[in-house]
Amino acid sequence: xxxxxxxxxxxxxxxxxxxxxxxxxxxxxxxxxxxxxxxxxxxxxxxxxxxxxxxxxxxxxxxxxxxxxxxxxxxxxxxxxxxxxxxxxxxxxxxxxxxxxxxxxxxxxxxxxxxxxxxxxxxxxxxxxxxxxxxxxxxxxxxxxxxxxxxxxxxxxxxxxxxxxxxxxxxxxxxxxxxxxxxxxxxxxxxxxxxxxxxxxxxxxxxxxxxxxxxxxxxxxxxxxxxxxxxxxxxxxxxxxxxxxxxxxxxxxxxxxxxxxxxxxxxxxxxxxxxxxxxxx
Amino acid sequence: xxxxxxxxxxxxxxxxxxxxxxxxxxxxxxxxxxxxxxxxxxxxxxxxxxxxxxxxxxxxxxxxxxxxxxxxxxxxxxxxxxxxxxxxxxxxxxxxxxxxxxxxxxxxxxxxxxxxxxxxxxxxxxxxxxxxxxxxxxxxxxxxxxxxxxxxxxxxxxxxxxxxxxxxxxxxxxxxxxxxxxxxxxxxxxxxxxxxxxxxxxxxxxxxxxxxxxxxxxxxxxxxxxxxxxxxxxxxxxxxxxxxxxxxxxxxxxxxxxxxxxxxxxxxxxxxxxxxxxxxxxxxxxxxxxxxxxxxxxxxxxxxxxxxxxxxxxxxxxxxxxxxxxxxxxxxxxxxxxxxxxxxxxxxxxxxxxxxxxxxxxxxxxxxxxxxxxxxxxxxxxxxxxxxxxxxxxxxxxxxxxxxxxxxxxxxxxxxxxxxxxxxxxxxxxxxxxxxxxx
Numbered sequence: 001x002x003x004x005x006x007x008x009x010x011x012x013x014x015x016x017x018x019x020x021x022x023x024x025x026x027x028x029x030x031x032x033x034x035x036x037x038x039x040x041x042x043x044x045x046x047x048x049x050x051x052x053x054x055x056x057x058x059x060x061x062x063x064x065x066x067x068x069x070x071x072x073x074x075x076x077x078x079x080x081x082x083x084x085x086x087x088x089x090x091x092x093x094x095x096x097x098x099x100x101x102x103x104x105x106x107x108x109x110x111x112x113x114x115x116x117x118x119x120x121x122x123x124x125x126x127x128x129x130x131x132x133x134x135x136x137x138x139x140x141x142x143x144x145x146x147x148x149x150x151x152x153x154x155x156x157x158x159x160x161x162x163x164x165x166x167x168x169x170x171x172x173x174x175x176x177x178x179x180x181x182x183x184x185x186x187x188x189x190x191x192x193x194x195x196x197x198x199x200x201x202x203x204x205x206x207x208x209x210x211x212x213x214x215x216x217x218x219x220x221x222x223x224x225x226x227x228x229x230x231x232x233x234x235x236x237x238x239x240x241x242x243x244x245x246x247x248x249x250x251x252x253x254x255x256x257x258x259x260x261x262x263x264x265x266x267x268x269x270x271x272x273x274x275x276x277x278x279x280x281x
Numbered sequence: 282x283x284x285x286x287x288x289x290x291x292x293x294x295x296x297x298x299x300x301x302x303x304x305x306x307x308x309x310x311x312x313x314x315x316x317x318x319x320x321x322x323x324x325x326x327x328x329x330x331x332x333x334x335x336x337x338x339x340x341x342x343x344x345x346x347x348x349x350x351x352x353x354x355x356x357x358x359x360x361x362x363x364x365x366x367x368x369x370x371x372x373x374x375x376x377x378x379x380x381x382x383x384x385x386x387x388x389x390x391x392x393x394x395x396x397x398x399x400x401x402x403x404x405x406x407x408x409x410x411x412x413x414x415x416x417x418x419x420x421x422x423x424x425x426x427x428x429x430x431x432x433x434x435x436x437x438x439x440x441x442x443x444x445x446x447x448x449x450x451x452x453x454x455x456x457x458x459x460x461x462x463x464x465x466x467x468x469x470x471x472x473x474x475x476x477x478x479x480x481x482x483x484x485x486x487x488x489x490x491x492x493x494x495x496x497x498x499x500x501x502x503x504x505x506x507x508x509x510x511x512x513x514x515x516x517x518x519x520x521x522x523x524x525x526x527x528x529x530x531x532x533x534x535x536x537x538x539x540x541x542x543x544x545x546x547x548x549x550x551x552x553x554x555x556x557x558x559x560x561x562x563x564x565x566x567x568x569x570x571x572x573x574x575x576x577x578x579x580x581x582x583x584x585x586x587x588x589x590x591x592x593x594x595x596x597x598x599x600x601x602x603x604x605x606x607x608x609x610x611x612x613x614x615x616x617x618x619x620x621x622x623x624x625x626x627x628x629x630x631x632x633x634x635x636x637x638x639x640x641x642x643x644x645x646x647x648x649x650x651x652x653x654x655x656x657x658x659x660x661x662x663x664x665x666x667x668x669x670x671x672x673x674x675x676x677x678x679x680x681x682x683x684x685x686x687x688x689x690x691x692x693x694x695x696x697x698x699x700x701x702x703x704x705x706x707x708x709x710x711x712x713x714x715x716x717x718x719x720x
Contacts (some may be wrong), residue, residue, distance in 0.1 A: 014575055019583070023514060025518075028518060076295025107407075115483070116481055119483075128410075129414070
């Protein structure tokens with residue numbers, strides 16, 4: 001009915017037609033709830049960030065103060081604490097304390113409980129259209145884990161070795177929206193919730209993505225899922241990478257994706273080399 | 282190209298009637314003809330009604346004879362609450378094909394086709410984007426018969442658009458409609474004393490107000506807007522937020538696994554949870570409505586305001602329940618009123634009009650003020666807050682003491698207009714005085 005090119009051209013200047021803010025509402029259009037978020041922030045995240053993981057942040061100035069940016073990070077831990085810590089770092093240390101949108105697997109939208117809670121905390125499904133709307137139209141910060149679930153599900157013996165970065169969809173998204181990529185390295189999440197083995201039968205029974213055996217799970221029940229060990233966290237935000245690739249050029253996208261991956265991996269190894277103790281940093 | 286000679290297919294559906302009513306107000310539309318296989322359900326002044334199904338040869342003759350330039354198809358069934366799957370299929374797929382056949386052809390006078398479709402086109406799935414744009418397709422094939430029909434009907438329209446470059450085809454995909462007078466599976470859901478949800482899910486919902494639906498249909502008639510447009514109000518609400526605004530308790534009684542069976546059991550008890558609703562209750566759906574806004578259309582209500590309007594109606598409907606008789610179509614009367622040289626006053630006929638405000642605006646005698654009719658249940662309750670004192674006075678006369686008190690409470694909490702409050706107090710005093718005299 002309308003060919004694709006005009007549709008795209010017409011879509012580009014639609015930013016000003018975004019719905020206005022309704023002050024009486026407690027939720028955003030994405031389902032994000034400031035109330036739930038600040039409650040979790042004041043209790044759980046605050047404790048973990050300051051006292052349990054004793055996060056130290058380097059390079060927070062690399063997170064842009066305005067405009068969209070795509071944060072790309074390594075991902076680890078049975079129930080990964082890294083996303084929450086990155087969000088908390090930006091909220092607390094950044095001069096503008098910008099809210100962070102965390103992309104998660106579509107799986108969580110279909111799983112009871114998660115489906116209700118995660119959007120309230122600022123998580124959105126990792127759909128290219130969602131990422132584009134956030135980055136381009138709403139000029140927001142988006143965090144992606146290109147490793148996907150391969151990151152957190154890897155065993156303790158493979159710690160800090162980045163898994164493959166898929167097909168580089170994140171590069172295409174950033175290029176299409178014309179925003180920089182900010183690589184992020186998180187050290188400590190691997191030791192906070194190490195996975196020793198996978199329990200396939202229980203995974204099949206619960207329908208979860210994976211069912212790990214960690215120091216505290218499953219023998220301490222559901223609470224054991226958040227029974228993190230007190231590893232020292234260090235978060236490093238690297239220089240933003242301005243992309244100059246066409247989102248449709250597969251080769252260039254793949255190359256850029258590899259560059260980002262290599263940069264995170266190098267920095268991780270560097271940080272590990274400087275670390276004296278897992279627990280004290 | 283503005284439309285001048287309009288044919289509305291499905292005149293007797295809710296939307297057909299509402300649209301014809303709206304188009305009558307404007308002089309830009311010189312001819313409005315409506316066809317349907319049933320009698321019209323709304324009282325219309327200058328719309329010509331022809332009782333005909335979707336036989337395309339008959340439709341074609343009407344189109345040719347009246348030199349119709351625009352066909353608006355409001356007939357699509359998008360809610361399985363309304364009718365059986367077999368009849369919906371007949372109407373949605375076969376009917377659409379026939380109407381398209383009647384519009385097409387090399388010597389056809391039709392220059393514009395407006396087709397009312399539904400956001401059920403996109404479905405509701407786990408791997409959906411948060412906001413569907415018009416160029417997206419559903420990620421998985423549909424499972425419910427109704428959604429299959431909608432896809433098939435849209436495919437037929439798209440095919441027609443491709444093959445007839447001379448015709449501007451506009452396809453509108455509407456989000457779930459809420460409103461005081463429309464009946465959908467979602468208005469039924471929010472009228473329940475407790476609203477069932479699926480345990481562990483809080484889906485995102487976007488609605489559109491019934492007046493905005495009519496407004497959007499009218500908007501695309503004023504110019505040529507070929508293409509597909511989503512029609513959904515600003516703002517996507519979580520279901521808990523919606524239910525909270527309606528003021529009902531939430532009951533997460535549907536289990537996350539085996540939801541279909543539980544819904545079937547609930548259906549036995551009279552709680553209508555339709556098949557296409559199940560996906561939405563689990564995953565929700567949001568639409569990107571910016572393309573239509575960019576054409577200059579302005580929504581009157583946001584999703585939140587739409588829900589609030591419904592909430593108001595749900596609270597007031599037991600109080601303002603029907604005093605007016607429903608409209609019945611009588612061919613002879615309509616013929617007389619339209620054709621007889623003895624009819625002096627074309628336009629509003631006194632006494633039956635549901636819309637008192639329209640009468641007031643046009644300067645004719647507000648028949649309702651004489652007390653022989655009344656403002657009717659719909660006008661009374663749908664925009665209660667928009668009604669003027671004079672119009673309210675009509676309703677007040679027919680109310681009991683309890684209802685008046687409830688109405689007064691509502692006014693106090695809502696707009697607090699002194700003149701309205703005084704009118705209610707007056708009516709109260711009158712009722713009480715009258716009650717005292719009677720044995």
